[in-house]
Amino acid sequence: MTANCRVGFIGTGIMGSHMARRLAQSGFRVTAWNRTPDKVGALKAFGVVAATEAAQAAREADVVISMLSSGPVCDEVLFGTHAVVDAMPSGSTLVVMSSIPVETVRKQAELAAQKGVRYVDAPVSGGEKGADEGTLAIMAGGEADTIDALRPIFAPLGRVTHIGPVGAGSLSKLANQLIVASNICAVAEALLLAERGGADPARVREALLGGFADSTVFRQHGRRMIEADFVPGGPAKYQIKDTGTALALAASLGLTLPIATEVDRIFRRLVVHGGGDLDHSAAIVELRRMNSR
Incomplete structure (x- = not known):
């Protein structure tokens, strides 16, 4: 070309x-x-x-x-x-x-x-x-x-x-989405734990950069979570589209993916409470709601 x-x-x-x-x-x-x-x-x-x-x-x-x-x-x-x-x-x-x-x-x-x-x-x-x-x-x-x-x-x-x-690219993307979705939830929980425990989450993020906890999600979405910067971002409804597709494929292959199942549940709850257009890294908002009850 x-x-x-x-x-x-x-x-x-x-x-x-x-x-x-x-x-x-x-x-x-x-x-x-x-x-x-x-x-x-x-x-x-x-x-x-x-x-x-x-x-x-x-x-x-x-x-x-x-x-x-x-x-x-x-x-x-x-x-x-x-x-x-x-x-x-x-x-x-x-x-x-x-x-x-x-x-x-x-x-x-x-x-x-x-x-x-x-x-x-x-x-x-x-x-x-x-x-x-x-x-x-x-x-x-x-x-x-x-x-x-x-x-x-x-x-x-x-x-x-x-x-x-053909199809291998889409399989790779499903693997990517499971890792990303799980990472978003883990980052959200970790920052919430740090904040509720009395640490400055921004300083915690700074300290962890370059260590084993570091990732693109941690760098980009972690900052956005701390700053509550969720606009425009990727809608949560697309995240559950992909996690749902991955879980359906896993079931057809006789696989059980417990972490992906829980992550999918969290994002579906996020969509119910915040709307499908809410940014997917706003999972921390849903986690705060869950922990306030």
Whole structure:
């Protein structure tokens, strides 16, 4: 793929807007579509062309990137009413960077192949900050030669690792989400314990940086918890989407994941009390509620 490659970008939300912008700034010809048109309009200043319909973004694209919110939304936009894959040229490549179930990814790959479209599942980790700075961890599943051809497109977005065949990227993302969700809850509990015990949580965080307790979650979300800085952030409803998907897959494989089960319960309770759009690192708020009863 050259810098002159035509990229269709579907879904310019919290993460996707930064990703589409970075691709355009790197010289790719980007046409983007979003269900909320205003989110695409803001990208025109960076050279992104706004499509009025999803199929328009795909019609002449060499690569179409999907950054939509869920499996059902991906199915609807890519293969349903919006017919993105039907509009894609034969020989082009669909890269689904959304966090969706493994079985959905594999089925989508089969449908895309019937249309002569290559398929790669490449979910990401790193949050809005990673999307903005181009430091995302990209977990790719698909044919090795297809992923190698996509490396110039992945480069402005972050670091790509080829995990294995289609579906392997999504499996890696589920593993990532279980670690992240568990870490968020552990950090929230630890900081709450320090605060209730009479220590300054900011000083505790400072002391632990660089030790075994350190992590990206501890550095970024720990600071946000201390400062109560939860806007805009990633919605908690997306966290339970991923933990729920992971637990369903585990059950189908005959696995019991007790820590993930408890973490999923905590986030579901958080959504009930705070609303699905509440930032997922605000788990500390729910923990405070639980401990005040």
